[in-house]
Amino acid sequence: MKKVYIIHENSEWTVHLTKRLDELGVLYEEWHLDSGRLDLSKEPPEGVFYNRMSASSHTRGHRYAPEFTLQVLAWLETHNRKVVNGTRAIQLEVSKVQQYLELTKFGVQTPRTIAAVGKEQIIEAANEFEGTAFITKHNRAGKGLGVQLFQSLPALRGYVESPAFEEPVDGITLIQEYIQSPENYITRCEFIGGRFIYAVKVDTSEGFQLCPADACQIGDLFCPVGEVVEEKPKFEIIDQFSDLILRKYEKVLTENQIEVAGIEFIRNASGELFTYDINTNTNYNADAEAKAGKFGMLELAKFLQSELIKL
Structure with a gap:
């Protein structure tokens, strides 16, 4: 059967x-x-x-x-x-480099990014961002692996040459311009069956390493979600979210045969939108969904059921 x-x-x-x-x-x-x-x-x-x-x-x-x-x-x-x-x-x-190339192909703006292998190459790449804040991240990441914010080249050199430096699993470190959100949040757009389901606002005031999975809330120190009772929720589904970027996102997913994904973007002080992540192993936050009455895993289960029926 x-x-x-x-x-x-x-x-x-x-x-x-x-x-x-x-x-x-x-x-x-x-x-x-x-x-x-x-x-x-x-x-x-x-x-x-x-x-x-x-x-x-x-x-x-x-x-x-x-x-x-x-x-x-x-x-x-x-x-x-x-x-x-x-x-x-x-x-x-497993490759943010390929993500950014694909997003750019379809007219989606991404932060300026340089990929580097080797500590000296990382430091040299950071020279391109002299005078501005920048971040490092792992090319093959998940859970915000390797994400660090730097205000200067000496600060980066001190990190790279210290025992605290995290070697990426594929050896590729990304040096990327830092997009400052005036309200300290990013937006994650969820798609199921290639169709937009909802957008969720994610508070970034405690750092970059944010994952909506319930398992992260229980005990993953690298994913500090819901660890304390807060007046402002970490995740909040946006009612009636609409933006022209959704059409481009759907085009990217369709052309790459991706039916389930979460795509994240951030806006700078001028309102410019920068997309920086496609997550094809997307999770959903139970508290935010219960409050909004929208349930990603239920929609996903229904989608898989419909695909099974088609067979």
């Missing part, structure tokens, strides 16, 4: 989806690809395959999960199986 196959490496991020699939009576099976075997002589089962592999898998001890997932997705696509977020999605998930 055909079913939905969920490809991932972190059960804490799939439990809300499987709960919704259970509610809808949808048959599913989880493929945990932190390890495994792939017999190329065999055909895959029939069904809908949903890829939600994370770029940050190596922080949970699953260093090669994205690489293995890419091979599995290629195998599925070769056999013409229905794959939600296939090989192109995983390629963008």
